[in-house]
Amino acid sequence: MKSTLSVILCVATLVAVSRAGAQVCVGQSLPPDAAGGPPRPLAEVYGTVERIDGTTMILVTRVGRRLRIDLTPASAAGRVQAVQPGMAAGVLATQGSPSMLLAQSVARAKASPAAWRPDCIPFAGF
Numbered sequence: 001m002k003s004t005l006s007v008i009l010c011v012a013t014l015v016a017v018s019r020a021g022a023q024v025c026v027g028q029s030l031p032p033d034a035a036g037g038p039p040r041p042l043a044e045v046y047g048t049v050e051r052i053d054g055t056t057m058i059l060v061t062r063v064g065r066r067l068r069i070d071l072t073p074a075s076a077a078g079r080v081q082a083v084q085p086g087m088a089a090g091v092l093a094t095q096g097s098p099s100m101l102l103a104q105s106v107a108r109a110k111a112s113p114a115a116w117r118p119d120c121i122p123f124a125g126f
Contacts, residue, residue, distance in 0.1 A: 040094045040095075041094070041095075041122045041123065042092050042093065042094060042104065042122075043091075043092070043093045043094070043095070043101055043119075043120060043121040043122065043123065044090070044091070044092055044117065044119065044120045045059065045061060045067060045090070045091050045093070045101075045119045045120075045121065046061065046062065046088065046089070046090045046091075046109050046113070046116035046117065046119060047059040047060045047061040047062065047067070047088070047089065048060050048086065048087070048088055048089075049083050049084065049085050049086065049087050049088075049089050050066065050085060051085050052071075052083075052084075052085065055070060055071045055072045055075065056068055056069065056070055056071070056100075057069045057071055057083075057089075057103070057106070059089060059091060061119055062113040062116065062119070067101060068099060068100045068101070069091055069093060069100070069101045069102075069103050069106075070096055070100055070101070070102050070103060071103050071106065072102070072103075073094075073102050073103060073104055074103035074104055074105050074106050075103075077104070077105075079104065079105035079106070080103070080105070080106045081106060081107045081108050082108075083106060083108055087108060088108065088109040088110060088111050088112075088113075088116070089106055089107065089108060089109055090106075090107050090108075090109040090116065090117070091103050091105070091106050091107075092104045092105045095123045
């Protein structure tokens with residue numbers, strides 16, 4: 001029974017490959033939008049806030065990758081905890097442009113990268 005349940009979970013789960021380190025991760029998705037569009041995959045990333053310019057945050061991941069994150073969607077939904085440069089943060093985001101993530105939520109994270117969950121960016125070529 002346990003192996004059958006595992007197979008069902010594997011088939012039902014979106015598995016993606018993150019370009020940073022080619023790590024396999026289990027992606028999450030936002031539900032379909034009101035217009036009936038397909039579910040939108042979510043990235044989950046952790047890092048240190050390098051700077052915030054207006055509505056754009058630069059997050060430096062544990063491997064030194066700089067990610068541009070648009071805070072507008074998360075701010076509009078009231079899902080942004082106050083973060084400042086130098087603080088650790090975790091972000092759930094959808095893909096905006098090829099070089100920008102659209103934050104769906106931003107939360108403070110523990111200062112130690114060892115305490116962060118693995119990063120997952122399920123977008124091809126990101």
